[in-house]
Amino acid sequence: DQQVKQNSPSLSVQEGRISILNCDYTNSMFDYFLWYKKYPAEGPTFLISISSIKDKNEDGRFTVFLNKSAKHLSLHIVPSQPGDSAVYFCAASVYNQGGKLIFGQGTELSVKP
Amino acid sequence: DAGVIQSPRHEVTEMGQEVTLRCKPISGHNSLFWYRQTMMRGLELLIYFNNNVPIDDSGMPEDRFSAKMPNASFSTLKIQPSEPRDSAVYFCASSSPLRDTQYFGPGTRLTVL
Numbered sequence: 001d002q003q004v005k006q007n008s009p010s011l012s013v014q015e016g017r018i019s020i021l022n023c024d025y026t027n028s029m030f031d032y033f034l035w036y037k038k039y040p041a042e043g044p045t046f047l048i049s050i051s052s053i054k055d056k057n058e059d060g061r062f063t064v065f066l067n068k069s070a071k072h073l074s075l076h077i078v079p080s081q082p083g084d085s086a087v088y089f090c091a092a093s094v095y096n097q098g099g100k101l102i103f104g105q106g107t108e109l110s111v112k113p
Numbered sequence: 114d115a116g117v118i119q120s121p122r123h124e125v126t127e128m129g130q131e132v133t134l135r136c137k138p139i140s141g142h143n144s145l146f147w148y149r150q151t152m153m154r155g156l157e158l159l160i161y162f163n164n165n166v167p168i169d170d171s172g173m174p175e176d177r178f179s180a181k182m183p184n185a186s187f188s189t190l191k192i193q194p195s196e197p198r199d200s201a202v203y204f205c206a207s208s209s210p211l212r213d214t215q216y217f218g219p220g221t222r223l224t225v226l
Contacts, residue, residue: 032213043117043204043217044156089156093213098161098168099144101215105155 003027004092006104015113019077023090023104026071030092034101035064035075038087047088048075080111115139117218119205125224131193134221137186138207146215147180147190148204156204162188195225 005024013019021035031052036044050057050064050073057064063076077084087108091101118137126132138145146161160170162182170180177196182188192199202222206215 034214036217041220041222043206043219046214046216049214095213098163099208099213099215100146100158100161100169101213103156103158 002105003030004090004102004104006088006090006107008107009105010108010110012110012112013080015082015111016079019075019080019084019109019111021075021077021088021090021107021109023073023075024071025073025092027092027094027102028071029094030102031095032093033064033066033073034091034093035062036089036091036103037084038089038106044089077109080109082111082113085109085111117205117207117216119203119218119221121221122219123222123224125226126195127226128196129194130225131191132195132199132223132225134190134203134205134223136188136190136205136218138188138205139209139216140186142207142209142216143185144208144210144215145182145188146206146208147188148206148217149201150204150220151201159190192223195223197225199223200225 034049035047038044066073087106089106090104120135147159150156159172160180165182180190202220204220206217208215
């Protein structure tokens with residue numbers, strides 16, 4: 001039972017355009033959501049997070065949107081740069097559960113010059 | 114801070130041999146997580162510790178796998194005996210008591226021949 005799903009295994013975007021990565025979840029108890037970026041031969045790197053009390057969080061070119069009623073979150077990257085090419089994982093957790101994260105399968109983003 | 118440190122970065126061994134992977138979490142973090150990444154199963158949680166105590170080992174594939182955390186600054190993941198299907202990248206991550214954001218090490222790429 002996959003509680004966190006990223007249905008697009010890959011996404012290709014032109015440099016300068018917007019990249020939108022999507023993530024769906026099934027467990028309504030999740031109250032904290034994160035996005036990680038992973039380059040080949042490196043560990044995942046924390047990118048941005050959002051608490052369930054918010055519906056939007058911005059950090060520079062990165063914005064995460066949370067739609068609790070739809071159990072959906074998305075990561076927007078504007079403008080996209082070739083250095084953003086990586087695998088992006090969304091993850092979710094339930095507060096006070098020891099910090100355990102449930103990860104999606106990842107979406108490979110390719111930003112073409 | 115040096116971040117999460119893992120050793121070795123690469124390990125090649127023969128089937129039947131014992132393998133020990135090591136992790137040093139970020140100082141001050143009280144939770145430590147071991148993950149395995151494969152093409153088939155993505156990023157899967159094997160086991161995690163809070164304050165050096167194993168909390169959830171339901172992801173450990175079988176009795177050949179064991180993990181210890183003798184103190185707050187060191188953990189090991191041992192596979193004995195190793196099998197070719199154990200070939201994967203193993204990540205260690207740690208998080209602080211204040212939030213669920215996990216910080217990952219660079220991973221150990223294990224190849225069992």
